[in-house]
Amino acid sequence: MSAEFNWFPGHMNKTLKNIEEKIPVVDLVIEILDARAPYSSRNLTFSKILKNKPILYVLSKADIADPNITKEWVEFYEKKNNTVMVLDDKQKNIVKPLIDLINKATKEKQEKDKAKGMVNSLINVLVIGIPNVGKSTFINRLIKNKSVKAGNKPGLTRGIQLIHLSQFISLLDTPGVLPAKLENETVATNICAINSIKEDVYPKERVAGKLMQYLFNHYEGLIENHYKISPRLQRPIQITDTFIIFEMIAKVRKWYMNDDLLDYDRVIDAFMRDIIANEFNKVSFERILEVVPEEMEKASKIKNEKAIEDISDLW
Ligand SMILES: Nc1nc2c(ncn2[C@@H]2O[C@H](COP(=O)(O)OP(=O)(O)OP(=O)(O)O)[C@@H](O)[C@H]2O)c(=O)[nH]1
Known part of the structure; x- marks a missing residue:
């Protein structure tokens, strides 16, 4: 699968x-990430465009x-000095x-402002995230709280909301945007799993x-x-083995195109629907050593060093 199929609608630009x-x-960026594929x-x-701003990651859907x-x-993320909030209780x-x-x-900015004689300086927070990660749900949870106000500001684009979290903190909400290019096939697959790309x-x-x-x-x-099968x-397993699993599901469900031809498309559709409807509760789609290039490289170096050690043991 190319990671360059066409999912990037013009409005995202x-x-x-x-x-x-x-x-x-902007003093701080809150990036909402899906906890199942952070x-x-x-x-x-x-x-890239926000690289000098402090960032707070909110891991949504941790429940x-x-x-x-x-x-x-x-x-x-904390080891990399990022602040993280986990949404595990709705x-x-x-x-x-x-x-x-x-x-x-934003401690550093607040201290700098204080040194300049500014007490209680204002903090502007930009909230970003790709589609369907739970941005609206997060913002609505804040607004539901009586002390938080959603306001309009002239000049703001439709769909961008300003929220006063406190007297000194404003959040600027933005519509979901996908990157124009996806890193690789695993990333593309995982954002399909979390339903950020239309089927x-x-x-x-x-x-x-x-x-x-x-x-x-x-x-x-x-x-x-889940599917009552025993493969x-x-x-x-390899990706080619999944064919056997999908066939077994079709057989158990008696999904045939005609007498002996299994309805493969129907099984694929049903499986993707189950993923999107979260039928496999409490699963994540990626682990650090499977997706973060620097960590994968580090781990493979350690493994290679170990292999060299093991060989030298033999001699
Ligand atoms: N279980 C669970 N579901 C969530 C959570 N947050 C959001 N959802 C669900 O995820 C779906 C998408 O949530 P939204 O808040 O609309 O996501 P969004 O990022 O605003 O989506 P866009 O408008 O496409 O940018 C909805 O069905 C929400 O009910 C969460 O913390 N836990």
């Missing part, structure tokens, strides 16, 4: 331009992600914890195969129990 115009007044749901185009993997991602009031984290992440623009069979391979290899029993496949 306009939003990107709008975001660029706001950069000079690496793939970043927008690298944003990272439906694999908690152990989310913990690893939080540690990973009911919790997040206003106070968010204000505390914003203050922590009709990606190669569904290939994406479904990759996701089936991933879930089968990482979550023993999950696919077997005799040894883990880890």
Whole structure:
């Protein structure tokens, strides 16, 4: 699958331009990431244009992600000195914890302002994220809290909202934008899994195969129990093996095109629908060592060094 299929609608360019115009007044960026794919749901185009701004990552949908993997991602981002907030409880009031984290992440600016004699300086926060990561839900949770006000500001584009989180903190919400180029096939697959790309623009069979391979290899029993099948496949499976699984599901469901031809497309559609509807609750689609290039490189170096050591042991 090429990671360059055409999913980038024109209006996203306009939003990107709008975001660029706001950069000079931005003190902090909040990037909403889907906890099930925190690496793939970043927008690298944003990272480039906002590279000098402090960043606070909000990991949304952690209530439906694999908690152990989310913990690893939080540690990973915190180790890089990023502030992280995890949304793992839909009911919790997040206003106070968010204000505390914003203050922590903008401490340097606040101290600089204080040194210049400015007390209680204003903090402008830009909220960004790719489509469907839960930006509106996050903003609405803040607005629902009585002390938070949503306001209009002349000159703001339609779809961009200004929210007064406190007397001193304003959040500028922006529409979801995807990067114009996706890093690789894994990233493309994972953003399909979190439903940030419309189903009709990606190669569904290939994406479904990759996701089936991933879930089968990482979550023993999950696919077997969900579809009531018992494939005799040894883990880890290859993408070509997923054909056997999809066929078994079609057989169990008695989905045939005619007497002996299985309805493969129907199974693929059903599987993708199950992923998007979150039928496999508490799964994540990526781990650090599977997607972050620097970490993968580090790990492979360690492995190679170990291999050299092992050989030298023999001699
Ligand atoms: N389980 C769970 N679902 C969530 C959470 N946040 C958002 N959702 C769901 O995810 C879907 C997308 O959420 P939105 O808030 O509309 O996402 P968005 O980023 O604003 O999407 P765009 O408008 O496309 O940019 C909705 O069905 C939400 O109900 C969360 O923390 N947990």
